[in-house]
Amino acid sequence: MRNVWVMGKKEFISYFSSPIAYVAITVFLVVVGMKFFVVDKFFDTGEASLRSFFSLVPAFFVFYLPAIAMRLVSEEKRLGTFELLATLPVGDAEIVLGKFLGALGFLAKTLALTLVYPLILGLLGDPDFGAIGGGYLGLVLIGSTFLAIGIMCSAWTNSQIVAYILGAVLSSLFYFIDSILTAFWEGARRVAEYASFSSHFGNFTRGVVDTRDVVFFLTVTALALVVATFSINSRRWN
Amino acid sequence: MSNAPSVPMIEVTGLSKRYGSIEAVKEVNFKVDRGEIVGFLGPNGAGKTTCLKIMTCFIPPSAGSVKIAGMDVLEKPKEVRRKFGYLPENAPLYTEMIVYDYLSYIGALRGLSGRKLKTKVGSIAEKVGVSNVLSQIAGTLSKGYRQRVCLAQALIHDPEILILDEPTVGLDPNQVVEIRSLIKTLGEERTVILSSHILPEVLVTCDRLIIIHRGQIVADGTAASLQERMAENPPVILRLASSGDGFGAKIAEALTASGLFASVRQRPVGIASEAEFELVPGSVGDVRSAAVELSASKGWKLLEVRRELLDIEGLFRRLTQE
Numbered sequence: 001m002r003n004v005w006v007m008g009k010k011e012f013i014s015y016f017s018s019p020i021a022y023v024a025i026t027v028f029l030v031v032v033g034m035k036f037f038v039v040d041k042f043f044d045t046g047e048a049s050l051r052s053f054f055s056l057v058p059a060f061f062v063f064y065l066p067a068i069a070m071r072l073v074s075e076e077k078r079l080g081t082f083e084l085l086a087t088l089p090v091g092d093a094e095i096v097l098g099k100f101l102g103a104l105g106f107l108a109k110t111l112a113l114t115l116v117y118p119l120i121l122g123l124l125g126d127p128d129f130g131a132i133g134g135g136y137l138g139l140v141l142i143g144s145t146f147l148a149i150g151i152m153c154s155a156w157t158n159s160q161i162v163a164y165i166l167g168a169v170l171s172s173l174f175y176f177i178d179s180i181l182t183a184f185w186e187g188a189r190r191v192a193e194y195a196s197f198s199s200h201f202g203n204f205t206r207g208v209v210d211t212r213d214v215v216f217f218l219t220v221t222a223l224a225l226v227v228a229t230f231s232i233n234s235r236r237w238n
Numbered sequence: 239m240s241n242a243p244s245v246p247m248i249e250v251t252g253l254s255k256r257y258g259s260i261e262a263v264k265e266v267n268f269k270v271d272r273g274e275i276v277g278f279l280g281p282n283g284a285g286k287t288t289c290l291k292i293m294t295c296f297i298p299p300s301a302g303s304v305k306i307a308g309m310d311v312l313e314k315p316k317e318v319r320r321k322f323g324y325l326p327e328n329a330p331l332y333t334e335m336i337v338y339d340y341l342s343y344i345g346a347l348r349g350l351s352g353r354k355l356k357t358k359v360g361s362i363a364e365k366v367g368v369s370n371v372l373s374q375i376a377g378t379l380s381k382g383y384r385q386r387v388c389l390a391q392a393l394i395h396d397p398e399i400l401i402l403d404e405p406t407v408g409l410d411p412n413q414v415v416e417i418r419s420l421i422k423t424l425g426e427e428r429t430v431i432l433s434s435h436i437l438p439e440v441l442v443t444c445d446r447l448i449i450i451h452r453g454q455i456v457a458d459g460t461a462a463s464l465q466e467r468m469a470e471n472p473p474v475i476l477r478l479a480s481s482g483d484g485f486g487a488k489i490a491e492a493l494t495a496s497g498l499f500a501s502v503r504q505r506p507v508g509i510a511s512e513a514e515f516e517l518v519p520g521s522v523g524d525v526r527s528a529a530v531e532l533s534a535s536k537g538w539k540l541l542e543v544r545r546e547l548l549d550i551e552g553l554f555r556r557l558t559q560e
Binding site: 003006007010013014017018079080081083084085086087088089090091 | 291294295296316317319320324326327328330331332333334335339343344346347348349391
């Protein structure tokens with residue numbers, strides 16, 4: 001467990017040793033801010049809610065988080081440091097969890113920077129903090145699922161670009177699957193909604209924390225991390 | 239450095255590795271005892287790196303077994319990995335990381351922490367001569383420093399065994415000398431196995447050489463015994479003035495017919511007016527004077543006679559022909 005912490009810390013810090021992290025966070029905040037203040041005219045609607053914020057962010061995460069996860073394993077393979085890491089007394093699962101922890105730290109930092117919105121709401125009006133708390137919990141859950149998928153894709157290749165594209169395609173597929181499927185076949189709605197990330201996320205924004213949704217995201221996250229671990233392992237032992 | 243020949247530090251038995259249809263390593267057997275510095279020598283693609291990768295638990299063997307300090311790499315990979323420090327080929331580093339942070343990171347994953355980790359990073363950096371670049375970003379280091387930083391990483395936990403894959407490749411001659419003497423110092427208290435494709439390098443650094451060719455061990459012995467073998471029966475090079483087309487073939491025929499040499503081979507020289515022949519003596523002995531006398535009696539214009547000590551290619555040729 002100590003190894004996971006050491007690796008997580010290293011990954012988190014190394015995000016900020018390149019300009020990419022700053023660019024990514026800036027773009028994220030600008031897009032969210034534009035939507036909040038300009039598109040949805042926050043000051044004109046007179047509504048103390050973050051509903052529009054919570055509807056935008058997960059869709060943005062579909063493209064944002066794969067970029068955060070893409071280099072985690074692939075870059076190690078490209079640099080050759082993977083061989084070094086894999087010959088240290090560190091297990092494959094520890095490697096994957098360490099990377100995941102670092103990325104989760106980055107996600108937490110990104111989300112922490114958006115806490116200014118609930119703060120504004122609190123100062124100007126009387127928002128439903130239960131719904132806001134639920135929304136943030138949902139964002140952490142769906143975000144960690146996207147990150148786990150991104151790490152899984154990163155473990156499949158030594159190219160960051162390929163890892164990004166795979167990650168973004170898989171994430172958007174899972175996120176939008178209900179809209180995609182039902183566009184072709186209305187009968188698939190029930191199945192599609194069950195598999196779709198967006199329908200599971202929807203409950204959180206209404207302030208409803210349903211165990212089924214929590215378990216859903218945790219299961220998909222764990223599954224992706226397990227696949228990532230096996231992918232790393234198979235490279236080592238084939 | 240105990241005298242008791244208890245458990246060998248490295249024990250490789252019947253090791254084979256296939257990549258698809260290619261057999262990279264075939265039935266390799268050797269043992270390395272505590273305190274030995276062993277050079278693993280072979281041309282590129284001979285299977286050196288593959289052997290080292292199996293020893294470090296990075297890839298599994300297809301057949302056979304590798305034991306490090308008595309533990310099998312397949313059964314106890316985690317314990318085995320604690321025993322050695324490894325410098326992979328090309329000295330991989332996290333290019334965006336500061337050298338100090340890099341060494342601390344590897345040290346932490348090796349189980350060090352707090353004050354102990356700090357002093358260890360300092361003392362290792364001192365030992366391998368990277369103290370002055372500790373605050374630099376690893377990606378900006380020269381090849382020599384990269385190599386040394388990566389070596390420092392391999393030493394951070396004071397391993398009993400050091401496994402170094404081509405530790406001097408890509409270094410300039412001065413750096414090569416530095417790294418070599420560093421390895422010699424390190425070998426005083428550790429078991430070292432290093433790979434190389436440069437013969438003189440391993441001759442000066444290692445006590446013992448294992449020569450591997452096409453995945454098989456072709457020689458295993460001390461540097462001195464190997465050097466003796468190389469000096470034994472060296473081929474004689476005979477250079478004559480050529481009188482035109484067909485000269486070379488005619489002379490080669492005459493040299494073979496003389497029965498003085500085990501084999502005669504014409505070598506290309508790139509000058510039309512000269513021809514060169516490699517004469518391998520049949521039994522131990524110097525055939526230079528015989529070659530001179532033969533040339534004189536046949537009336538060939540002699541330009542040069544010399545003995546040629548074997549280079550690594552010659553040695554491989556000889557070892558693999560035997």
